[in-house]
Amino acid sequence: MSGSQSLEDAIDWILVEMEADGLENVGTQNVLVPHWVRGKETLDIVSPRPRNIPVLGLGGSIGTPEGGIEAEVLVVSGFDDLAARSAEAKGKIVLFNVPFTSYGETVVYRRNGAPAAAKAGAVASLIRSVGPYSMQTPHTGSMRYEEDVPKIPHAAITLEDAGYIQRMSERGISVSVRLHMSAETRPDVMSRNVVAEIVGSEFPDEVVVMGGHIDSWDVGTGAMDDGGGCVATWEALRIIKNLGLRPRRTIRVVLWTNEENGLNGGRVYRDSVASNLDNHILAIESDAGLFKPSGFGFSGSDEALEIMREVGSLLAGIGADSITEGGGGADIGPLMRDGVPGMGLSVDRSRYFWYHHSPADTIDKLDPRDVGLSVATLAVVAFVVADMPERLPR
Amino acid sequence: MSGSQSLEDAIDWILVEMEADGLENVGTQNVLVPHWVRGKETLDIVSPRPRNIPVLGLGGSIGTPEGGIEAEVLVVSGFDDLAARSAEAKGKIVLFNVPFTSYGETVVYRRNGAPAAAKAGAVASLIRSVGPYSMQTPHTGSMRYEEDVPKIPHAAITLEDAGYIQRMSERGISVSVRLHMSAETRPDVMSRNVVAEIVGSEFPDEVVVMGGHIDSWDVGTGAMDDGGGCVATWEALRIIKNLGLRPRRTIRVVLWTNEENGLNGGRVYRDSVASNLDNHILAIESDAGLFKPSGFGFSGSDEALEIMREVGSLLAGIGADSITEGGGGADIGPLMRDGVPGMGLSVDRSRYFWYHHSPADTIDKLDPRDVGLSVATLAVVAFVVADMPERLPR
Numbered sequence: 081m082s083g084s085q086s087l088e089d090a091i092d093w094i095l096v097e098m099e100a101d102g103l104e105n106v107g108t109q110n111v112l113v114p115h116w117v118r119g120k121e122t123l124d125i126v127s128p129r130p131r132n133i134p135v136l137g138l139g140g141s142i143g144t145p146e147g148g149i150e151a152e153v154l155v156v157s158g159f160d161d162l163a164a165r166s167a168e169a170k171g172k173i174v175l176f177n178v179p180f181t182s183y184g185e186t187v188v189y190r191r192n193g194a195p196a197a198a199k200a201g202a203v204a205s206l207i208r209s210v211g212p213y214s215m216q217t218p219h220t221g222s223m224r225y226e227e228d229v230p231k232i233p234h235a236a237i238t239l240e241d242a243g244y245i246q247r248m249s250e251r252g253i254s255v256s257v258r259l260h261m262s263a264e265t266r267p268d269v270m271s272r273n274v275v276a277e278i279v280g281s282e283f284p285d286e287v288v289v290m291g292g293h294i295d296s297w298d299v300g301t302g303a304m305d306d307g308g309g310c311v312a313t314w315e316a317l318r319i320i321k322n323l324g325l326r327p328r329r330t331i332r333v334v335l336w337t338n339e340e341n342g343l344n345g346g347r348v349y350r351d352s353v354a355s356n357l358d359n360h361i362l363a364i365e366s367d368a369g370l371f372k373p374s375g376f377g378f379s380g381s382d383e384a385l386e387i388m389r390e391v392g393s394l395l396a397g398i399g400a401d402s403i404t405e406g407g408g409g410a411d412i413g414p415l416m417r418d419g420v421p422g423m424g425l426s427v428d429r430s431r432y433f434w435y436h437h438s439p440a441d442t443i444d445k446l447d448p449r450d451v452g453l454s455v456a457t458l459a460v461v462a463f464v465v466a467d468m469p470e471r472l473p474r
Numbered sequence: 475m476s477g478s479q480s481l482e483d484a485i486d487w488i489l490v491e492m493e494a495d496g497l498e499n500v501g502t503q504n505v506l507v508p509h510w511v512r513g514k515e516t517l518d519i520v521s522p523r524p525r526n527i528p529v530l531g532l533g534g535s536i537g538t539p540e541g542g543i544e545a546e547v548l549v550v551s552g553f554d555d556l557a558a559r560s561a562e563a564k565g566k567i568v569l570f571n572v573p574f575t576s577y578g579e580t581v582v583y584r585r586n587g588a589p590a591a592a593k594a595g596a597v598a599s600l601i602r603s604v605g606p607y608s609m610q611t612p613h614t615g616s617m618r619y620e621e622d623v624p625k626i627p628h629a630a631i632t633l634e635d636a637g638y639i640q641r642m643s644e645r646g647i648s649v650s651v652r653l654h655m656s657a658e659t660r661p662d663v664m665s666r667n668v669v670a671e672i673v674g675s676e677f678p679d680e681v682v683v684m685g686g687h688i689d690s691w692d693v694g695t696g697a698m699d700d701g702g703g704c705v706a707t708w709e710a711l712r713i714i715k716n717l718g719l720r721p722r723r724t725i726r727v728v729l730w731t732n733e734e735n736g737l738n739g740g741r742v743y744r745d746s747v748a749s750n751l752d753n754h755i756l757a758i759e760s761d762a763g764l765f766k767p768s769g770f771g772f773s774g775s776d777e778a779l780e781i782m783r784e785v786g787s788l789l790a791g792i793g794a795d796s797i798t799e800g801g802g803g804a805d806i807g808p809l810m811r812d813g814v815p816g817m818g819l820s821v822d823r824s825r826y827f828w829y830h831h832s833p834a835d836t837i838d839k840l841d842p843r844d845v846g847l848s849v850a851t852l853a854v855v856a857f858v859v860a861d862m863p864e865r866l867p868r
Contacts, residue, residue, distance in 0.1 A: 444633065
């Protein structure tokens, strides 16, 4: 987690291993990152039937007063429903019980639920965890406050418990809960992006950059989000090196820090290469887990897309040759907004959001063969684009 | 849970509702049941990296001393491995890390792991939860001690954490944990089987009995194990009643108590009908969740099986016409051992053991249509067998 000693320890370990792998220009970039600490959390249903339920505070949330916050729950089906019933929200804990459709459609309640509830006078807000499936699995993630709106604690409960509270509420049975959170935001601390390269033989200043983000949420182990992306891009580079291949252009792996709750790593990287952006040929991100890869989603010119489809066709043998239009990643977003073609590794997404930001994001969920296929897909595409006689057009 | 006030409250509620449904001879049978109370439980990995992990004590286990038990973990792959390495087990906590194959093959470590570990000198024992899939999901269940073998605490951890400890162990990294359990077994208390009938018009003493068990584990809500079986058999009877149908023989629904950690409900029921066992035509149990039904597993004579296949064919329209050889249920086991033909509702079992005995056994996992199909399957078969001109042969 950004701000944690564990993250910096992991970075230190990676640097040693990357040097041992014989990668070139192994180093770091300092990145100032937020330091949010979860602390202790409990959520108890007080009535109608007392029960302790799983809860995860959302990243950036304030804590509760020491004695917790006890209040009746007002269940709403979304922002419109909250607006329609705002007169009922005062002094209550608002629960946004919004079933998962897509991540984009439902994550808005995680991100922006607290200020919306606070404006209506709520004393805390809860969300149904953002995910399509649950085995009593809470999911954390980042949230925001708004200026001039009171800050209230904001936390996620499981699909099961959100459904229970909804059913009680529909029967006219009032549900009260007591929320304890000792979360706090401490002063920003320094973290680092990790960088390693194979320097190009002919055009060393021209760069194909690829990577994942090295920070993760504090629950689970971040195997999917995004340990996998880090390991796969690093391993792709290591394999190219071990094969004795040196492409015409530089391939650079960057493990960005602070994707989850700030995106500062991606911004610092972009700023660090601002003078060389024209020479950033392609940016590749892997941040959807290392499930079976199908290819890439590409954002760039039509001409470049055609070339990428040709490159992608090399991966037909492993079924990873689908180059679809549109794609990228949060860490390479700043590069892409400045005109660098970008793409994201496409994988089977059927279970990604089962585990995302939850205690179940652990390495056992990944199939070693799928991991290997993802590495191969990244290695082939990065090498070919870095080694083409002509640079990928914009 | 057997011994809990919640169970007795549920039974009281059911009795009122069954009377309101117009069912006949609604009543109870007293059953003395064990009273195991989980209390508070925590399991902390102490080294190499401190972390609190999910744990569920196994039903019947003793607790730890107040300060907990802290020891190194010895990971074994089964009883044979433990026997081969018993010299290493003294003073340690044995972890049986046995991947799920079938319930029958892996549940033995839950049931009998503690005495096996204790004989080797272990101070506590852990199992990898009995189930094929996990999202950091621990599963509880019953366990046994042996006479003249020291009692040690016995608990389940998740697949993820068992895998983690195994990997550390394989790398030669010692894992130590601290287990706290305040579990205790209190004096037996009185619970009840619930009984309700539609009395037969022609042969009221001849009985088709069907049901599920009304006790469940204390985690989750027992929606699958076995709230579903109770509700489905009750609802099947209610529908027959509401349709104004009265079969030639009596249909009796029994909601057995104490299936999970004693089977006393099934035994008391058998004893209560000992003088009328010849008139028990068929015993039906539903205890595999209300997933999509495929028919029944039947245990009885070949002649009876042929007839049941004819009866089952009525369910071809909903795909529930498969009558396979062999089947029954734990609660009807005592009846079956005394010669009563028995059968169990067969359902899609692909996810049953994902939820079984875990906090994820909640009603949201069931599809209302599958529940309805299960009710229909039970209603049709129970009615037809109760209403056939000739009794089902033995």
